[in-house]
Amino acid sequence: MKNFIYDVPTRILFGQGQVSNLGKEVKKHASKVLLLYGKNSIKQSGLYDEVIKYLSEENIDIIELSGVDPNPRIETVRKGADLCRKFNLELVLAVGGGSTIDCAKAIAAQAKYHGDVWKDLYVDKKVNLLTSALPVASILTLAATGSEMNGNTVISNPAENLKLGLGSSILRPVFSILDPTYTFSVNKYQTAAGIVDIMSHLFEQYFSPDKKGYLQARVMEGLLKTVIHYGPIAFENPTDYEARANIMWASSLSLNGLTSVGKESTDWATHAMEHELSAKYDITHGVGLGILTPYWMEYVLDIENVHRFVEYANNVWGIFGEDDFEVARKVIRKTREFFDSLDIPSTLTDINIDSSKFEDMATGATRLGTIGTMKKLNYADVLEILTMSL
Amino acid sequence: MKNFIYDVPTRILFGQGQVSNLGKEVKKHASKVLLLYGKNSIKQSGLYDEVIKYLSEENIDIIELSGVDPNPRIETVRKGADLCRKFNLELVLAVGGGSTIDCAKAIAAQAKYHGDVWKDLYVDKKVNLLTSALPVASILTLAATGSEMNGNTVISNPAENLKLGLGSSILRPVFSILDPTYTFSVNKYQTAAGIVDIMSHLFEQYFSPDKKGYLQARVMEGLLKTVIHYGPIAFENPTDYEARANIMWASSLSLNGLTSVGKESTDWATHAMEHELSAKYDITHGVGLGILTPYWMEYVLDIENVHRFVEYANNVWGIFGEDDFEVARKVIRKTREFFDSLDIPSTLTDINIDSSKFEDMATGATRLGTIGTMKKLNYADVLEILTMSL
Structure with missing residues (x-):
């Protein structure tokens, strides 16, 4: 630590x-x-x-x-x-x-x-x-x-x-x-975007190539399970107090330092890319994150970091298997399906964004150097993830 | 909440x-x-x-x-x-x-x-x-x-x-x-007692008869897993920094309010009983807790609260099964075995305590009324748990 x-x-x-x-x-x-x-x-x-x-x-x-x-x-x-x-x-x-x-x-x-x-x-x-x-x-x-x-x-x-x-x-x-x-009056679209935003904050801190941060990972799995459990309940029944309360408190605890202090590294590449998207197109932050996250997961997954995907699969979704990469790919699909269930668009095309500003965005996201730690993303990497997200 | x-x-x-x-x-x-x-x-x-x-x-x-x-x-x-x-x-x-x-x-x-x-x-x-x-x-x-x-x-x-x-x-x-x-120089006995103390703080907050407190339960499961993972490592290798660090931070987070705020109820009966033990015999608090906890679990387990034991079994130990009570009894045994693995005595007799002050202790523990929420324990209940612990 x-x-x-x-x-x-x-x-x-x-x-x-x-x-x-x-x-x-x-x-x-x-x-x-x-x-x-x-x-x-x-x-x-x-x-x-x-x-x-x-x-x-x-x-x-x-x-x-x-x-x-x-x-x-x-x-x-x-x-x-x-x-x-x-x-x-x-x-x-x-x-x-x-x-x-x-x-x-x-x-x-x-x-x-x-x-x-x-x-x-x-x-x-x-x-x-x-x-x-x-x-x-x-x-x-x-x-x-x-x-x-x-x-x-x-x-x-x-x-x-x-x-x-x-x-x-x-x-x-x-x-x-x-x-x-x-939050009872928050509509389905914004409720879903909020849920994705909370999960993304946790992913950005959870996914790191190092093998340390045991306590932090276990606490984050608890918060992820909370949002995954209550997200669909709040989405279906906006006035469910227990669901709204659990989501609200999970949201605060997911980005107040509790889940990151002591960690060797965190990632935050998806946020860097999404900030480019919402700067250029004024889209809802959580929707941008929901589109990009599974593509980012697919792109960065490799032998050095597959262990984080396996932990996520085992401990959050109860997905197990012999082959680590197969488990990882399953849980990435599962994540996309969860976002789908909340009617989050799954491609940039779905929200009428084409490739015309991709180069600008890739430049912007990497203007201070590479982003992320699971895989250090440069201009070409960001361009590739944006293209996958079309 | x-x-x-x-x-x-x-x-x-x-x-x-x-x-x-x-x-x-x-x-x-x-x-x-x-x-x-x-x-x-x-x-x-x-x-x-x-x-x-x-x-x-x-x-x-x-x-x-x-x-x-x-x-x-x-x-x-x-x-x-x-x-x-x-x-x-x-x-x-x-x-x-x-x-x-x-x-x-x-x-x-x-x-x-x-x-x-x-x-x-x-x-x-x-x-x-x-x-x-x-x-x-x-x-x-x-x-x-x-x-x-x-x-x-x-x-x-x-x-x-x-x-x-x-x-x-x-x-x-x-x-x-x-x-x-x-904490590198803390001996095995005190290391083990500390681990039990941390786990007991979590149990006292985790075990409650209500069915709410989802977020809090998931966070506590994360902290319990941390202590269960690193406890034996620190016990065997007292200078393992990562183990000592995870245990130390888990200890602080387990009783600073994070895991209890918003919960409908917590228990704390085992602590009330143990305070009687260590007041009368000046024993190490964590050892007293380690002896009493599994007997307390056995005693309070019933149809109203078995769901908490099942959650604990599933999410902390990966123990599953058809019959809730069987799962509960398995995880109580598992908890005792874990304490055993840290050389925690398993009966009061092991630490030379006999029944001579049980009535005093039962009176003391319940002097302000019943204790606990999983089952509200009165004088006779405390006496029974102490007797089971002999």
């Missing part, structure tokens, strides 16, 4: 009705907040009114910024940071899914940063320049990204055709409210 | 050599500390010298208290609290195993508490009276209790023949240093 620091102080308030604690949780950190959300869905659901009520009860001043996009954009970040400075806001409260929380983190960083976070932190990756940020808190309405319990943020810059990530423990939310009933 | 708050801010510094960060971690919280440890083993190993060196480098004043017993006693707690008050100490640093850390927490509580923590908190269970405590930090030298990442403390009062626990989030260590090499 590699040396690590595990430091996950985000306070999680989990369960139905936890929003009633919002005011007093915010009050610990701030008396003036930026309230950030996306479209009107939180107004339709009544959540907006509850947020206003519980913040007002504690006399917390609110400046609002709405209209955060599903792939949140740098312009929104700049707008939010300007508001924070202008009104001396003390905390950014995101109400929404991962996009809104990611945007809140970028705003919290930019609000206290003298340069341009996009250029310095997202593009040039000088993460050490970030020494402080406003505190971020979240009320989660979609289980997918894990952003509610980690320091990651992914932002799009359509003018530059870029979608880039940043991770810093400074950006970890101080608290997050996870009420599974807020 | 039940509503819950998950708030585990303990910063973990994991891996070989992390003690070099001790000074600067302490400095965040204190400039004068109580250094608490047990016998001379940390002097023999050289760890004591390192601790002094890294604290001194940051000009941290040190008052020492050594001689903490394996079942730490209330007199030591009082002595430590007096030192904290007398010298205005700002943090209690425990260097040792769970006993030392438990003792540090009790000292940290008593140092800021006007009444008697033993009477008010341990005996009378008025946990809400504890509103503050000195910060606690730890350097762990034995993987077993999980005390390094939770707010639990168990203290013995030999004069009253009592061993009682207390849990409060206020007592969670601010940081803990987990260096697996410190």
